[in-house]
Structures are given as structure tokens and as C-alpha cells.
Amino acid sequence: MIEVYYKIIAxxxxxxxxxxxxxxxxxxxxxVAKEAGVALGTVSKVVNGLPVGEPYRIRxxxxxxxxNYQVNSYAQGLKANRTHTAALLIPNTYLPFFASxxxxxxxxxxxRKYRMLLCSTDYDPGLEQEYVAMAQQNKVDGIIGxxxxxxxxxxETTPFIAIDRSMGPRIPCVTSDNFAGxxxxxxxxxxxGCRNVAFLRxxxxxxxxxxxRKAGFENGxxxxxxxxxxxxxxxxxxxxxxxxxxxxxxxxxxxAFDGIFCVTDTLAHLIIKMLSDMGLRVPExxxxxxxxxxxxxxxxxxxxxxxxxxxxxxxxxxxxxxxxENRQAKPPLVCLPVSYAYGGTTNK
Amino acid sequence: MIEVYYKIIAxxxxxxxxxxxxxxxxxxxxxVAKEAGVALGTVSKVVNGLPVGEPYRIRxxxxxxxxNYQVNSYAQGLKANRTHTAALLIPNTYLPFFASxxxxxxxxxxxRKYRMLLCSTDYDPGLEQEYVAMAQQNKVDGIIGxxxxxxxxxxETTPFIAIDRSMGPRIPCVTSDNFAGxxxxxxxxxxxGCRNVAFLRxxxxxxxxxxxRKAGFENGxxxxxxxxxxxxxxxxxxxxxxxxxxxxxxxxxxxAFDGIFCVTDTLAHLIIKMLSDMGLRVPExxxxxxxxxxxxxxxxxxxxxxxxxxxxxxxxxxxxxxxxENRQAKPPLVCLPVSYAYGGTTNK
DNA sequence: CATTTTTCACGAAACGTTTCATGAATATTG
DNA sequence: CAATATTCATGAAACGTTTCGTGAAAAATG
Numbered sequence: 238m239i240e241v242y243y244k245i246i247a248x249x250x251x252x253x254x255x256x257x258x259x260x261x262x263x264x265x266x267x268x269v270a271k272e273a274g275v276a277l278g279t280v281s282k283v284v285n286g287l288p289v290g291e292p293y294r295i296r297x298x299x300x301x302x303x304x305n306y307q308v309n310s311y312a313q314g315l316k317a318n319r320t321h322t323a324a325l326l327i328p329n330t331y332l333p334f335f336a337s338x339x340x341x342x343x344x345x346x347x348x349r350k351y352r353m354l355l356c357s358t359d360y361d362p363g364l365e366q367e368y369v370a371m372a373q374q375n376k377v378d379g380i381i382g383x384x385x386x387x388x389x390x391x392x393e394t395t396p397f398i399a400i401d402r403s404m405g406p407r408i409p410c411v412t413s414d415n416f417a418g419x420x421x422x423x424x425x426x427x428x429x430g431c432r433n434v435a436f437l438r439x440x441x442x443x444x445x446x447x448x449x450r451k452a453g454f455e456n457g458x459x460x461x462x463x464x465x466x467x468x469x470x471x472x473x474x475x476x477x478x479x480x481x482x483x484x485x486x487x488x489x490x491x492x493a494f495d496g497i498f499c500v501t502d503t504l505a506h507l508i509i510k511m512l513s514d515m516g517l518r519v520p521e522x523x524x525x526x527x528x529x530x531x532x533x534x535x536x537x538x539x540x541x542x543x544x545x546x547x548x549x550x551x552x553x554x555x556x557x558x559x560x561x562e563n564r565q566a567k568p569p570l571v572c573l574p575v576s577y578a579y580g581g582t583t584n585k
Numbered sequence: 586m587i588e589v590y591y592k593i594i595a596x597x598x599x600x601x602x603x604x605x606x607x608x609x610x611x612x613x614x615x616x617v618a619k620e621a622g623v624a625l626g627t628v629s630k631v632v633n634g635l636p637v638g639e640p641y642r643i644r645x646x647x648x649x650x651x652x653n654y655q656v657n658s659y660a661q662g663l664k665a666n667r668t669h670t671a672a673l674l675i676p677n678t679y680l681p682f683f684a685s686x687x688x689x690x691x692x693x694x695x696x697r698k699y700r701m702l703l704c705s706t707d708y709d710p711g712l713e714q715e716y717v718a719m720a721q722q723n724k725v726d727g728i729i730g731x732x733x734x735x736x737x738x739x740x741e742t743t744p745f746i747a748i749d750r751s752m753g754p755r756i757p758c759v760t761s762d763n764f765a766g767x768x769x770x771x772x773x774x775x776x777x778g779c780r781n782v783a784f785l786r787x788x789x790x791x792x793x794x795x796x797x798r799k800a801g802f803e804n805g806x807x808x809x810x811x812x813x814x815x816x817x818x819x820x821x822x823x824x825x826x827x828x829x830x831x832x833x834x835x836x837x838x839x840x841a842f843d844g845i846f847c848v849t850d851t852l853a854h855l856i857i858k859m860l861s862d863m864g865l866r867v868p869e870x871x872x873x874x875x876x877x878x879x880x881x882x883x884x885x886x887x888x889x890x891x892x893x894x895x896x897x898x899x900x901x902x903x904x905x906x907x908x909x910e911n912r913q914a915k916p917p918l919v920c921l922p923v924s925y926a927y928g929g930t931t932n933k
Numbered sequence: 934c935a936t937t938t939t940t941c942a943c944g945a946a947a948c949g950t951t952t953c954a955t956g957a958a959t960a961t962t963g
Numbered sequence: 964c965a966a967t968a969t970t971c972a973t974g975a976a977a978c979g980t981t982t983c984g985t986g987a988a989a990a991a992t993g
Contacts, residue, residue: 263742265948266949267949275972276974277974277975278951278952278973279971279972281950281951282972284950288971293972307718307721307722308722309722309948309949309950310722310723311659311663311724311948311949313949313950314659314950314978315659315660315948315949315950315951315978316949316952317950317951317978318978320659322702329688330678330684330688331882331884332882333679333882333883336684336883339687339703340677340678340679340705343678343704343705347705352702352719352723353703354700354703355687355703356691357687357688357691357692357695370655371700375658375659375700376658394611503882503885506885533854533888534680534850534851534854534879535677535679535684536679537854537855613978614980625944625979625980625981626944626982627941627942630942632980633981636941637941638940638941638942657978658980659978659980660948660978661980662948663948663950663979663980664947664948664979664980664981664982665980666948
């Protein structure tokens with residue numbers, strides 16, 4: 238009795254679905270095939286630009302237009318195991334260097350008809366790991382990551398390109414020439430007539446490429462015989478330490494700096510503010526050089542004199558390496574050349 | 586004869602695939618089911634947190650861990666027709682307002698476990714349309730778009746939330762209160778003692794929400810009896826027009842402006858530069874107010890005195906509306922309150 | 934203890950593609 | 964003109980999930 242009742246429900250459900258046909262859902266290849274009076278495979282070929290007899294092609298194309306058919310990427314992805322999507326892991330999108338990276342990587346991916354899944358991590362190692370897992374189960378074709386989690390676990394099967402941090406021999410790393418950048422900053426300060434300079438940086442326990450700016454700067458100073466001091470902020474120390482450091486030195490005429498190299502433009506901006514609060518003029522009293530190549534509003538003049546990272550080239554290289562088939566041909570570390578740009582906080 | 590040859594190939598292929606088992610590909614639910622000795626459906630239930638008998642659940646979870654199984658989102662998406670992904674169409678990511686939007690929308694989506702496909706359009710109407718088509722065939726659950734294509738064709742089935750431009754009664758639009766913002770700027774300049782002000786803006790033929798800043802400013806000036814002039818750049822005119830306009834007025838003492846409202850912070854920045862080139866000091870000689878709430882490096886102090894758009898709230902509202910089930914309950918236009926922030930280019 | 938009801942794991946079907954063996958139709962050759 | 968070779972549209976199978984009717988076992992009832 239009850240069983241009969243169930244069957245009636247089942248039948249009525251079937252009747253219902255037949256009645257509804259597939260009125261609301263998007264047209265599929267099957268619909269197109271029926272409309273054009275051809276086989277499923279033929280439609281697939283037309284859609285993918287494979288050779289198909291001219292009369293068939295025309296009929297299929299007409300049907301596609303008529304039904305406003307669009308391929309379902311999820312069905313494609315399921316079958317092909319390729320999704321034409323890459324994930325970008327980056328701390329945030331509002332710091333100029335990151336924003337610029339996002340923009341140029343998106344552009345480089347677009348050029349190759351790839352989509353970009355943006356994953357803003359806020360420097361959170363846990364979130365970074367979550368995003369990696371998400372990207373993998375989302376079957377992205379690859380991941381580009383500027384990450385801070387030293388223990389990031391990566392699936393062997395998903396290509397990964399690291400930015401600014403070497404993550405082992407199997408994972409290519411793209412970075413700008415941080416050592417040369419530090420050196421260049423030192424040389425520039427020397428050329429600009431500085432007699433006593435400083436290097437300021439916020440500490441990072443992570444062994445990443447930007448750390449080499451310090452060694453480059455030291456090397457540059459030594460080779461020019463330029464005396465220098467360094468102040469490296471440790472974890473937990475506030476920016477006030479920089480203010481104390483500066484006051485200590487600037488109030489003592491002998492040790493006063495006439496040139497400062499800051500590890501990033503963000504820091505340079507902060508330091509310039511501190512100097513101005515101390516009554517010092519930039520660049521008249523102290524020349525300041527930052528690092529990154531930050532511009533006002535992303536595309537106007539530089540916010541300070543700076544060592545410019547070649548962001549478009551970094552982006553292009555990341556995407557190039559990511560989509561390159563040949564795993565063997567991928568170099569472990571790509572270092573791209575930096576340049577100096579005047580931005581009003583030095584004499585030239 | 587040939588036929589036999591074909592069959593041999595076919596058979597050997599089958600033998601080959603059996604030999605290879607599925608050694609390299611990622612584990613599937615089937616593998617987990619086999620490992621745990623349960624049915625496929627049971628694994629699915631465990632993965633989706635549906636009720637399953639405790640002993641079964643434990644065995645499945647163990648198998649998942651052992652095989653390091655991850656669901657295939659593409660198979661899920663194909664079946665469920667929901668992908669937990671939203672697309673964001675935005676001109677670029679390096680202009681601060683856009684960068685901030687991207688960041689906060691990503692955050693709001695993350696909070697709801699949604700992924701974000703970033704589509705940087707470069708103001709290109711064709712690219713905007715391409716991205717919309719891409720998003721639709723990618724079966725995203727919705728699109729948030731700050732677009733400039735007046736003829737953008739949208740699939741009825743994909744929810745769309747517009748930012749800053751009304752796109753018809755069926756598409757909700759989120760924006761900040763641009764009229765109130767213009768008014769606030771006028772009132773602020775009046776409060777700061779200005780006697781003769783100007784409104785500068787770059788023309789846009791598009792009928793979007795930010796255009797209301799002009800009406801708001803006029804309204805504010807009129808209600809305070811503050812004389813004002815406007816200079817609106819037409820398509821194709823260069824920024825030099827602004828310089829000419831300013832020189833014309835500033836060199837004539839009577840008409841000299843002591844307050845300027847620029848339609849964006851970007852423009853304000855440009856104008857401040859022009860004023861400084863003309864030997865005028867900001868804010869001593871002229872006070873300048875921008876619009877957007879741009880900060881140095883995204884999170885430091887404001888780059889100029891400005892009308893701040895509530896970006897986090899805009900982002901939250903967009904995502905809220907996008908993912909809201911009830912289509913009817915979505916209002917056509919949401920206007921969020923703006924505020925004034927001091928940024929050094931006014932007296933207070 | 935017999936009967937009815939409930940519970941719940943099972944596994945086949947379906948989602949919309951791509952791939953590829955099949956065989957009919959056409960083209961080439963002797 | 965016959966025999967062979969080539970071309971190419973066809974449609975079934977597979978990709979990895981979710982859904983849901985089925986039926987066995989357990990629980991509740993008389």
C-alpha cells in the first residue's frame with residue numbers, strides 16, 4: 238500500500254520533470270546538437286575549433302547563436318583536468334607593491350586566456366595553507382604565491398611559483414635583484430655626496446630574498462668607503478624605536494646621517510615623517526631612498542626616491558614559468574634587474 | 586586485417602590503462618569508499634557533514650586522511666550548479682579606491698567561504714563584456730561589477746551587483762552617498778572660511794552615481810551662499826585645461842579661489858601639484874578637498890583632505906546582496922554614508 | 934514473538950563535457 | 964568498374980561528484 242504511494246510520488250515527479258522540460262536551465266551541447274541536427278561530438282568539435290565539415294559547422298554555429306549557448310567550464314574542467322585558472326596568494330591588495338603585482342599578474346594571465354583566483358592572505362600562515370588547499374581542490378592549473386608560512390604544505394601535483402622567497406629546489410622563485418638593489422642604494426647615496434648613512438629595516442625571521450638588500454647595501458657602502466649604521470627592528474618592537482635611533486644620532490652632530498636607505502617605500506614614508514617632525518628637511522638635510530618603486534595612485538610620480546622593482550617583468554616571468562610545460566627547464570631562482578628612480582627625497 | 590590491427594591497438598590500450606591503475610591521479614571518492622569499505626554515497630555524506638552512522642564516519646575519515654583525499658570542486662560544481670565563487674569586475678587594482686574595494690570584497694567573500702575571481706578590465710567595455718561571458722560560462726554564483734560599458738549584456742540567470750552605476754531596476758546598485766559627499770565638501774569649505782570655491786571634475790558621459798557629487802556640491806554652496814565655479818573636462822581634453830583654468834582665475838585677484846573640491850583624490854593630487862607649480866601654498870592659500878578617502882600605502886594617513894567612502898561597508902553590502910537568496914528583497918539602490926577626513930590640504 | 938514502522942547504507946543515474954572506436958560515405962588506385 | 968584507402972560524423976563511455984529510490988536490518992508496537 239505504502240509502496241504504491243511511493244511509486245505514485247516517483248511517477249508524478251517524473252511527470253513533473255517532463256512537464257518542465259528544462260525550461261529554466263542553460264542550454265547544453267545536447268540542446269545545440271538537437272537544434273542543429275548533428276551529433277554531440279560534432280558540436281564539441283565546433284566549440285573547440287577542431288576540423289568539422291563546413292555545412293555542419295555553419296549549422297552548429299547557427300544553433301549556438303540561436304540558443305545563446307555557452308560551454309560549461311565545470312564540465313570541461315572535470316573532463317580535461319585543466320581549468321585555465323591560476324590562484325594568486327598575496328598578503329593584501331592595498332599595499333602598492335602588492336596591488337601592482339596583482340594587476341600585472343592578472344594582465345599576464347589574461348594574455349594567455351587564464352583566469353585568476355585572488356587569495357588575499359593578510360600574512361596569516363593558517364589562511365595561506367587554507368587557500369592552498371582550496372586552490373588544489375579547485376583544481377587550479379597552478380599557484381603563484383608571495384607567502385610567509387615557512388611550513389606551507391604543497392601538493393606535489395599543482396605547480397607553484399614563489400615570489401621573493403625560495404621554497405626548496407623544486408619550486409621556482411621569482412624575485413628582483415635585492416642584493417644589487419641594496420648596493421645601488423648605497424652607491425647612489427655615495428654619489429649624491431652622503432658622508433654618513435643608515436640602513437633601516439623591519440626584522441623578518443623568514444629567510445626571504447628581500448633580506449639580501451641589507452647585504453647589498455653593506456657591500457655597496459664598503460666598496461665606496463661610506464660609513465654606515467644599521468637599525469633592524471625585531472619582532473614586537475614598535476616603530477618608535479626608529480624615532481629613538483634617529484634622535485640619538487641626529488642630535489649628535491658627529492654621527493648625524495645625511496643619507497638613509499629604507500628597506501621599503503612604506504618605511505621610507507614613515508621615516509620622512511619622523512624626520513620632518515624632528516625639524517629636519519628631506520632632501521636638504523637628509524636624503525632618503527626607499528625600495529619598491531611606489532608611485533602615487535599607482536601610476537603617477539614616485540612617492541620617494543626609490544629602488545624600483547620591475548613588477549611587470551616579475552609578473553610576466555611568474556606566469557611564464559607557471560604555465561611552462563617542461564618542468565625540468567624551470568630554473569630555481571630568477572633574479573630580475575632593479576633600477577633607481579628619483580622621487581624628490583634625494584637631490585637627484 | 587586492418588580491423589584486427591585496430592582491435593589489437595584498442596586492446597593493448599586497455600591493458601595499458603589497467604597496468605597503470607590510476608597511479609598518478611588524485612584519489613577520488615571511489616578510492617576512499619574502497620579503502621573504507623563503504624559505499625560511494627556514504628563518503629559523500631561524510632564529506633558534506635550529513636548524518637552518517639558513527640562507525641562508518643570514523644572509517645571514512647580515516648580513509649580520507651590516509652589517501653589525502655580532497656573533493657574535486659569541478660565535479661561538485663557540475664552537479665550542484667553552485668560553485669561558491671564570485672567574480673569581481675573592476676578597472677584595475679592599483680588605484681587606491683579600487684585596491685581597497687578588491688581587498689574588502691575578498692574579505693567579505695572569504696567570511697562566507699566564497700572564492701573570488703578577479704577581473705581587471707582597464708575600463709575596456711569589450712573586455713568587460715568578455716569577462717561577463719567568461720564568468721557566466723564559469724558558472725560563478727554571482728558577479729560584482731564596477732563597470733563602464735553602458736551596453737553590458739547580462740545573462741538573466743547570474744546575479745549581478747553593480748557598484749556606483751545603476752544598471753536598471755533588476756540590478757541592485759551599491760554606492761556611497763555621492764550627493765551628500767559633494768554637499769559635505771561645500772559645507773566644509775564654507776566652514777573653513779572659504780569665500781570663493783571651485784569644483785573640478787573629469788567629464789564622464791556615463792550616467793553613474795559619482796556624477797551626483799557635482800549636484801551635491803552646488804546644493805551645498807547655494808545653501809551657504811558660497812560663490813563657486815566649475816570646470817568639467819570633456820572627453821579628449823587634457824589636464825592642461827585645469828592648469829589654464831586655474832591660472833586664469835588665480836592671477837585675477839578678484840576671482841581667486843581659496844577652496845577647491847576635486848571629484849577624486851587622484852585629481853586633487855594633480856591639482857595640488859599644479860598649484861604648487863604656480864607658487865601657491867596648500868592649504869595656506871588654497872584649501873583642497875578630494876573624494877574617496879585615499880590613504881598613503883592603503884592604511885596610513887590620508888593623502889589629502891577628503892570625503893571618505895565607506896569601502897568596507899560597500900564591500901560587505903555588495904556581498905550581502907549578491908548572496909542573498911530572496912531576489913525580491915533586494916533594493917535597487919543602496920547609498921552608504923560618507924564622512925570628511927582631514928589630510929593636510931585644508932586648515933582642519 | 935509476530936508485525937509494523939523507522940532508519941540508513943547502498944549504488945545506479947545524472948550533471949555537461951571530451952574522447953575515441955565505429956562504420957558509412959567518399960576518394961583513390963589498379 | 965572493382966577494390967582499397969581515407970575521411971569524418973556518430974554516439975557511447977568516462978570524468979568525480981550528488982541525489983534519491985531501494986531494501987535490509989534495527990526499533991517500536993501490539
